[in-house]
Amino acid sequence: MKEGAINIGLIGLGTVGSGTFELLQRNxxxxxxxxxxxxxxxxxxxxxxxxPRSVDVAPDLLTEDAWEIVNDPAxxxxxxxxxxxxxxxxxxxxxxxxxxxxxxxxxxxxxKHGAQLMDAAREKRVDVNFEGSxxxxxxxxxxxxxxxxxxxxxRVTGILNGTTNYILTRMAREGLDFxxxxxxxxxxxxxxxxxxxxxxxxxxxxxxxIVSAIAFGSRIPVEEIFREGISRIRIxxxxxxxxxxxxxxxxxxxxxxxxxxxxRVHPTLLxxxxxxxxVSDEFNAIMVEGDGxxxxxxxxxxxxxxxxxxxxxxxxxxxxxxxxxxxxxxxxCTCDQSLPLRRYEDVKSMFYFRMLVADRxxxxxxxxxxxxxxxxxIASMIQKGEQGRLAEVVWITHRARQKAVDRSIQRIQExxxxxxxxxxxxxxx
Amino acid sequence: MKEGAINIGLIGLGTVGSGTFELLQRNxxxxxxxxxxxxxxxxxxxxxxxxPRSVDVAPDLLTEDAWEIVNDPAxxxxxxxxxxxxxxxxxxxxxxxxxxxxxxxxxxxxxKHGAQLMDAAREKRVDVNFEGSxxxxxxxxxxxxxxxxxxxxxRVTGILNGTTNYILTRMAREGLDFxxxxxxxxxxxxxxxxxxxxxxxxxxxxxxxIVSAIAFGSRIPVEEIFREGISRIRIxxxxxxxxxxxxxxxxxxxxxxxxxxxxRVHPTLLxxxxxxxxVSDEFNAIMVEGDGxxxxxxxxxxxxxxxxxxxxxxxxxxxxxxxxxxxxxxxxCTCDQSLPLRRYEDVKSMFYFRMLVADRxxxxxxxxxxxxxxxxxIASMIQKGEQGRLAEVVWITHRARQKAVDRSIQRIQExxxxxxxxxxxxxxx
Numbered sequence: 001m002k003e004g005a006i007n008i009g010l011i012g013l014g015t016v017g018s019g020t021f022e023l024l025q026r027n028x029x030x031x032x033x034x035x036x037x038x039x040x041x042x043x044x045x046x047x048x049x050x051x052p053r054s055v056d057v058a059p060d061l062l063t064e065d066a067w068e069i070v071n072d073p074a075x076x077x078x079x080x081x082x083x084x085x086x087x088x089x090x091x092x093x094x095x096x097x098x099x100x101x102x103x104x105x106x107x108x109x110x111x112k113h114g115a116q117l118m119d120a121a122r123e124k125r126v127d128v129n130f131e132g133s134x135x136x137x138x139x140x141x142x143x144x145x146x147x148x149x150x151x152x153x154x155r156v157t158g159i160l161n162g163t164t165n166y167i168l169t170r171m172a173r174e175g176l177d178f179x180x181x182x183x184x185x186x187x188x189x190x191x192x193x194x195x196x197x198x199x200x201x202x203x204x205x206x207x208x209x210i211v212s213a214i215a216f217g218s219r220i221p222v223e224e225i226f227r228e229g230i231s232r233i234r235i236x237x238x239x240x241x242x243x244x245x246x247x248x249x250x251x252x253x254x255x256x257x258x259x260x261x262x263x264r265v266h267p268t269l270l271x272x273x274x275x276x277x278x279v280s281d282e283f284n285a286i287m288v289e290g291d292g293x294x295x296x297x298x299x300x301x302x303x304x305x306x307x308x309x310x311x312x313x314x315x316x317x318x319x320x321x322x323x324x325x326x327x328x329x330x331x332x333c334t335c336d337q338s339l340p341l342r343r344y345e346d347v348k349s350m351f352y353f354r355m356l357v358a359d360r361x362x363x364x365x366x367x368x369x370x371x372x373x374x375x376x377x378i379a380s381m382i383q384k385g386e387q388g389r390l391a392e393v394v395w396i397t398h399r400a401r402q403k404a405v406d407r408s409i410q411r412i413q414e415x416x417x418x419x420x421x422x423x424x425x426x427x428x429x
Numbered sequence: 430m431k432e433g434a435i436n437i438g439l440i441g442l443g444t445v446g447s448g449t450f451e452l453l454q455r456n457x458x459x460x461x462x463x464x465x466x467x468x469x470x471x472x473x474x475x476x477x478x479x480x481p482r483s484v485d486v487a488p489d490l491l492t493e494d495a496w497e498i499v500n501d502p503a504x505x506x507x508x509x510x511x512x513x514x515x516x517x518x519x520x521x522x523x524x525x526x527x528x529x530x531x532x533x534x535x536x537x538x539x540x541k542h543g544a545q546l547m548d549a550a551r552e553k554r555v556d557v558n559f560e561g562s563x564x565x566x567x568x569x570x571x572x573x574x575x576x577x578x579x580x581x582x583x584r585v586t587g588i589l590n591g592t593t594n595y596i597l598t599r600m601a602r603e604g605l606d607f608x609x610x611x612x613x614x615x616x617x618x619x620x621x622x623x624x625x626x627x628x629x630x631x632x633x634x635x636x637x638x639i640v641s642a643i644a645f646g647s648r649i650p651v652e653e654i655f656r657e658g659i660s661r662i663r664i665x666x667x668x669x670x671x672x673x674x675x676x677x678x679x680x681x682x683x684x685x686x687x688x689x690x691x692x693r694v695h696p697t698l699l700x701x702x703x704x705x706x707x708v709s710d711e712f713n714a715i716m717v718e719g720d721g722x723x724x725x726x727x728x729x730x731x732x733x734x735x736x737x738x739x740x741x742x743x744x745x746x747x748x749x750x751x752x753x754x755x756x757x758x759x760x761x762c763t764c765d766q767s768l769p770l771r772r773y774e775d776v777k778s779m780f781y782f783r784m785l786v787a788d789r790x791x792x793x794x795x796x797x798x799x800x801x802x803x804x805x806x807i808a809s810m811i812q813k814g815e816q817g818r819l820a821e822v823v824w825i826t827h828r829a830r831q832k833a834v835d836r837s838i839q840r841i842q843e844x845x846x847x848x849x850x851x852x853x854x855x856x857x858x
Contacts, residue, residue: 023579023721033646033763034578131576137722139568139576146575147560147568149463150452150742217462275728278707292452292739293566296729299704300722310721313579327756334462 005038006320009069011045011091012082013062016105016132018055019309020081024316031313035320043069045082070095077319080104081132081312089113096120096128101328103315105132105308111206111222114213118333125329127322129315134207135160135284137307138300142314144214144288145331151290153215155255157428160207162282162302163191163198164230164250169280172238172247178231190282201227201250201265208252212263215288216256218339220263226344228266237354237423240394241269243382246352247277248425260342269352269396269427345403350379350427352396355412356420359391363417367393370415374408376400390419396427434467435749438498440474440520441511442491445534445561447484448738449510453745460742464749472498474511499524506748509533510561510741518542525549525557530757532744534561534737540635540651543642547762554758556751558744563636564589564713566736567729571743573643573717574760580719582644584684586857589636591711591731592620592627593659593679597696598709601667601676607660619711630656630679630694637681641692644717645685647768649692655773657695666783666852669823670698672811675781675856676706682857689771698781698825698856774832779808779856781825784841785849788820792846796822799844803837805829819848825856 010017024031024039032038044057045066066082069075070091078095080088080102088109092102097120104110110117110133121128131141135158144153159165163185170181182199185191197203209222230250241248246269254263270277275297279285284302289295301307322328357363368378377398384392397405405424412418439446453460453468461467473486474495495511498504499520507524509517509531517538521531526549533539539546539562550557560570564587573582588594592614599610611628614620626632638651659679670677675698683692699706704726708714713731718724730736751757786792797807806827813821826834834853841847 019721027579027581027720030581030646031579034574036761137719138725139572139727142576143568143572145463146747147571147743148739149746150456150460150739152456152459217459275707278704290566290739291456292448292735292742294730294736296567296727298568298725298727300725306721307723310577310579310719313721314576317578318575321759322756325754325756325759327751327754327759330750330754330756330759332465 005040006076006323007040007042007074008077008079008316009043009045009072009075010041011066011069011078011080013044013046013053013055013057014081015305016081016308016312017044018053019305020079020312021055021057022305023309023313031317035317036324037320039316039320042075043072045069066091070098076100076323077316078102079312079316080106083108085109085112092117093120096124096126099124099126101127101319101323103129103312103319105130105312107133107203107206107210111209114210115219118335121329122332127319127328129319130210131315132308132311134210135286135298136300136302136304137310138284138286138298138302140211140286140298141214143298144211148288148290148293148296151292153256153288153290155289156211156215156253156286157276158208158211158252158286159249159276159279159284160252160286160302161198161204161250162284163195165279165284166190166282168230168233168248168250171233171235172242175235177235178233199231200229204250204252204265208254208263208265211286212254213335215254216261216339217334218337219335221341224341226264226266230267232423233267234423237425240354240382240384241352244380244396245272246270246427247272249276249279251428260346261339262342262347264344264347267425269425271429345401345406347402348399349402350397350399350429351405352394352423352425352427353421354392354394354423355418356390356422357393358417358419359386359389364393366415366417367412370411371397371408374404374411376404376408434469435505435752436469436471436503437506437508437745438472438474438501438504439470440495440498440507440509442473442475442482442484442486443510444734445510445737445741446473447482448734449508449741450484450486451734452738452742460746464746465753466749468745468749471504472501474498495520499527505529505752506745507531508741508745509535512537514538514541521546522549525553525555528553528555530556530748530752532558532741532748534559534741536562536632536635536639540638543639544648544764547764550758551761556748556757558748559639560744561737561740563639564715564727565729565731565733566739567713567715567727567731569640569715569727570643572727573640577717577719577722577725580721582685582717582719584718585640585644585682585715586705587637587640587681587715588678588705588708588713589681589715589731590627590633590679591713592624594708594713595619595711597659597662597677597679600662600664601671604664606664607662628660629658633679633681633694637683637692637694640715641683642764644683645690645768646763647766648764650770653770655693655695659696661852662696663852666854669783669811669813670781673809673823673825674701675699676701677854678705678708680857689775690768691771691776693773693776696854698854700858774830774835776831777828778831779826779828779858780834781823781852781854781856782850783821783823783852784847785819785851786822787846787848788815788818793822795844795846796841799840800826800837803833803840805833805837
């Protein structure tokens with residue numbers, strides 16, 4: 001065991017930073033035993049030194065200048081938990097160029113500039129570890145890089161955003177509408193005051209980009225990931241889905257098929273018996289399908305001080321082990337390919353349609369006719385409560401291309417028999 | 430990237446060996462990229478060379494002498510997938526003493542002689558990797574050693590035996606009795622012709638010993654793990670459990686409490702909403718609870734050529750990475766403590782009782798009285814169909830010590846009012 005300890009610098013002392021700090025303090029003996037040496041927090045960069053904090057930090061540990069940490073020759077691991085693209089990117093790049101390993105939980109930075117960081121790290125043979133960037137404390141990045149490394153990964157399906165999962169769960173359980181459930185999530189601290197990154201699917205898309213890069217060994221142009229949020233989901237959709245044996249979840253999906261490579265984030269009807277269907281509240285889960293292992297699933301809390309702190313400290317321990325063995329850069333990035341992304345309109349899926357139609361003979365036949373002409377075949381249909389001279393109708397289709405569905409919708413809307421197509425949602429088996 | 434490849438020797442070419450061989454062949458490009466060098470199978474030891482096989486192996490690769498592999502100076506990693514204690518133990522010890530790293534999926538060997546192998550490996554600074562020994566392809570050992578290393582682990586609860594889970598699932602779904610479900614499992618190849626290792630809980634106890642050693646950093650005397658199998662579970666128990674909101678699973682439980690450290694394998698009533706309750710058929714799942722991360726769960730197939738092969742090849746890749754970086758022994762065993770195991774009679778749990786009682790006034794009060802005197806308080810009771818002058822009664826108790834329950838049973842049986850206590854099963858929340 002190394003005498004003394006490895007010095008780390010912590011940039012950020014918000015939720016994740018505090019969770020990291022607390023675990024390092026509380027479990028220091030155990031961490032020393034597992035890492036092979038102690039972990040010493042040499043300095044912590046914060047935006048404002050004299051602010052009340054939930055953790056008990058010696059004031060002389062704090063600095064308002066993150067560059068002090070990056071440029072300190074004694075700091076061997078730079079731990080970035082401040083979030084956002086800049087200055088995080090510049091700080092980590094400089095740390096790497098100085099030969100330091102880095103740990104980060106910054107999904108936006110990795111999704112947008114991961115390649116640049118990985119290239120720099122490979123050059124310098126240092127570690128960039130980022131277990132905390134996806135699904136909080138759930139082991140996922142390390143299992144993908146190591147435990148599942150023998151597999152050709154065929155598909156990754158995840159509930160990667162706790163905020164939207166909480167909202168959908170509350171809608172389903174309590175019959176709240178979207179706005180009510182969002183307000184409740186905000187009150188409980190599960191949603192930001194500006195909820196768009198969660199609710200519109202951007203957060204899940206960042207995480208999907210990170211996971212897919214590792215799973216498929218490819219650079220991922222994050223801006224090209226199709227994303228649709230949950231704000232269009234109505235309580236009626238959740239109820240009709242339940243009647244048909246489905247729950248609605250915001251899924252992040254990556255799959256490699258003979259026809260191409262797909263990445264997308266959107267609400268999805270999932271059969272109740274699917275292992276992801278029972279993942280409720282703010283929990284996250286990821287199902288990975290490999291050619292050897294079959295389906296494996298990982299489940300837990302995807303956010304919060306304790307869970308994300310657990311992932312960040314695990315990365316610190318693992319980096320320390322590599323430093324002790326002179327083996328930093330032991331698992332370099334292998335995401336060198338540039339797999340062509342299939343256009344969203346070419347994606348094939350089952351679909352759920354909900355529409356208000358004129359309640360008179362021949363209408364359903366006409367809609368079915370249009371769908372049929374566009375190659376969209378119907379698996380099941382239910383007709384629900386009438387509203388005046390309109391009836392609400394729900395269809396589930398067999399697998400069809402997105403563009404065939406788009407064309408069908410356009411043609412149906414051009415008729416006078418469907419005043420309103422109220423929702424179209426993906427369905428998976 | 431290293432020129433050429435790392436040479437491995439494979440001992441065993443049964444189900445797991447074939448799965449390992451096949452994955453190494455099929456995904457060799459991908460494995461080369463991820464490992465940083467090729468993996469070359471130099472030799473495979475089998476019991477009988479001229480036997481028909483499911484995999485296409487060049488005959489000159491085969492030997493009937495496993496020592497040829499262990500003693501071959503060109504072999505850098507010895508992969509043992511033959512199973513059983515001897516000669517596996519002697520072979521692996523010799524390999525380690527010669528400075529080779531080893532990969533094994535041999536749960537019985539690790540549970541019984543893991544400490545000896547780990548001590549030898551630490552001395553020689555080589556790797557002993559064993560992801561395939563527990564829960565097949567489900568990433569568990571690596572996540573415990575790395576991704577969850579920041580946590581003080583409080584509890585591990587697992588469905589670690591696919592055979593018994595398959596049997597219990599078939600009993601619950603189809604109303605089969607135990608013998609029928611076992612026969613079906615044998616026909617499908619999920620159970621051995623001598624099923625005792627699975628059915629009586631020994632297999633799960635081996636796996637629990639391995640997981641607990643890592644989770645709690647302690648030597649585990651495997652023979653002291655309490656184990657009770659599923660052969661006493663009747664279809665009535667499953668039905669009454671369902672009525673009360675529970676399913677019955679064979680659980681392996683390890684927990685560290687202020688009052689001591691507990692290890693046990695036994696059938697358990699689990700609330701239907703528990704994440705492990707929906708794990709069906711031959712699937713495995715493990716829930717780990719840590720002080721930082723909270724509850725995380727891992728789910729997948731716990732056996733079979735593909736899943737276990739996936740774990741074994743992952744270990745080979747990881748070992749190869751360490752060899753390339755001169756970092757074998759990077760994560761040594763830290764199971765140095767000898768935590769005192771709580772006696773089974775001191776374990777506290779909720780309990781389910783099913784009994785046939787004389788159907789006359791005062792009987793239930795008398796039973797309740799005995800339970801109360803022994804400190805076992807009742808949470809709920811249902812009285813079921815009568816059989817002649819007997820009634821079937823099911824009780825669920827609050828938490829009580831095992832020994833209080835044992836004393837109660839003895840006292841109840843000494844009365845003449847309960848001709849038969851038909852089952853007593855643990856209940857968990």
